[in-house]
Amino acid sequence: MRIFGTDGVRGLANGQLTAELALGLGVAAARVLVDHGEYDRDRPLAVVGRDTRISGQFLEHAVVAGLSSAGVDVLRLRVLPTPGVAYLADVLGADVGVVISASHNAMPDNGIKFLARGGVKLDDALEREIEDVLHSDWHRPTGGDVGRVSPHVGTVERYAAHLVATVDSPLDGLRVVLDCANGAASEVGPLALRQAGAEVIAINASPDGLNINDNCGSTHLEPLRKAVVEHGAAAGFALDGDADRCLAVDRNGEVVDGDQIMAILALALRDKGTLRHDTVVATVMSNLGFVIAMREAGITVKQTAVGDRYVLEEMKRAGHTLGGEQSGHVIMSRHATTGDGLLTALQLLDRMVATDQPLHQLASVVTRLPQVLVNVPGVDRSRADTDPELAAAVVAAAHRLGDTGRVLLRPSGTEPLVRVMVEAPTSEEARSVADGLADVVRRRLAL
Structure with a gap:
């Protein structure tokens, strides 16, 4: 089962996202990301920043512990926006960047996002590697080979x-x-x-x-x-x-x-x-x-x-x-x-x-077309792209709108539902087309 979503690992802090998981992710990320590059210092370097959630404090300490126990030096950036962490990861030449944040989610949630060298987000392949080594055996550094942890001053400025x-x-x-x-x-x-x-x-x-x-x-x-x-x-x-x-x-x-x-x-x-x-x-x-x-x-x-x-x-x-x-x-x-x-x-x-x-x-350069989005829950999203009758209904709706509108039907990546989005010259027409397609989805993809 994958633990990475579309933007890192996210979940209820101290529920799905525990200190133990954060510690393990810090170790796994250090092992994978450092192995993918060369570094010109005694030890690899990581930067870690977070948002203002209270849970970010214990998660930050856990991630930092994981990284440093794997032989990575860590600069703590404290509270800083995600793009600020990415910027400093780049200019400081860090091998790993970590952001502890759940972005726009409510306060009880939190998340961990990893950045590769240059302050760029990880691709799917690197995230899979981190998952693969998360609970595997590894050679732990000892003595002077463990990482050093220090605050980085002047980050906000x-x-x-x-x-x-x-x-x-x-x-x-x-x-x-x-x-x-x-x-x-x-x-x-x-x-x-x-x-x-x-x-x-x-x-x-x-x-x-x-x-x-x-x-x-x-x-x-x-x-x-x-x-x-x-x-x-x-x-x-x-x-x-x-x-x-x-x-x-x-x-x-x-x-x-x-x-x-x-x-x-x-x-x-x-x-x-x-x-x-x-x-x-x-x-x-x-x-x-x-x-x-x-x-x-x-x-x-x-x-x-x-x-x-x-x-x-x-x-x-x-x-x-x-x-x-x-x-x-x-x-x-x-x-x-x-x-x-x-x-x-x-x-x-x-x-x-x-x-x-x-x-x-x-x-005013953009004149927005009325847009209606209908979420259809409780359906088999895996068949959304293969059902012939549903495909024919989408083609018919698109033909009805012509160049004056648009139809988009896509399965959710995280929930058992299908999203139907329709744009049309009027709100009434967009709603009519969207509701009609939603009815087809319910009938054809019912669980």
Whole structure:
């Protein structure tokens, strides 16, 4: 049974994700990742960071113990966003990076994500190797061969300086609201935006170990929308617990989603001549309105399976410089190896200054088609791609919509359900088509 999901190992802290498992994963990751490279120091080096969950404290100690017991030196970065850990893993030349976070999940959950050399996420093959050696015998180093553990000072300041250096224009005069989700960016987020010149109103930036993602951040936008209007801010940005995603709000309190954000940044990079191949990488869940807007601007959209790791893989394969997801994971490969919510916010503000246009005007390049998503539970998802009658129904629905809409049917990767997504010119038509296909799924794939 696989323990790695689409983004590391995740589960209820001290339930599925125990200190014992974290210790074992630290050992296994050290053995596998160090074996895949050469290091030019006495011992391999790892960096470890976490978000603000109270469970991150014991999980951090367990992972650090596993790594150091396997002969790896460890630098503890303490609380830092996932992209900050990835950045420091790269610039410090670490052989292994570890992030202890469950991202946007509720506080009781936690997770462990591993990074390879260069601060990049692991591919499936490396994760399988870690699982294979997790409980196997191994030769334990002793004496002076065990790893050393030490804190790394100045991590927040160094990461903030990196973010600010990506901005071309001072953000002086821009009032911005930043919802930190009581998570990993609660300190570095306001610092970076202020150093870039913005006037920052930080909300949900007082983590206590228990309040991460609690009715705040990128999954609960109402507090941000209200704060932007109340403070007369030019824009607002909502991060998740580990700050690798960002959603925006314009000065009117309207949400600017990941597709609109990618469109704004794609045009910005194209104008700078840094949008490689004039292509942006997105997932199949991106709204058709985004694809149409990019096509009209002369920009190609390459679509992948759902998950930022698949976006990253395609970006690396073809050398693309921009990719992301509708949920707000945006990857700008010239500055980061993973999605970075603070980088995204800074680049949007930079574009506002460069064009002297408000965020809602920049976002208007995308006219979103009504989108309806129906989850059909209690079905045999393994037959979703092979049932002939269901396939015929999907073809008929797509033919009915033609170029004005889109149909996507896919089995969940984690639950016994099938997702039906339909885009159409009107909400009523999208709902009608989606409900019709959901009925076919229930009838054909019933358990």
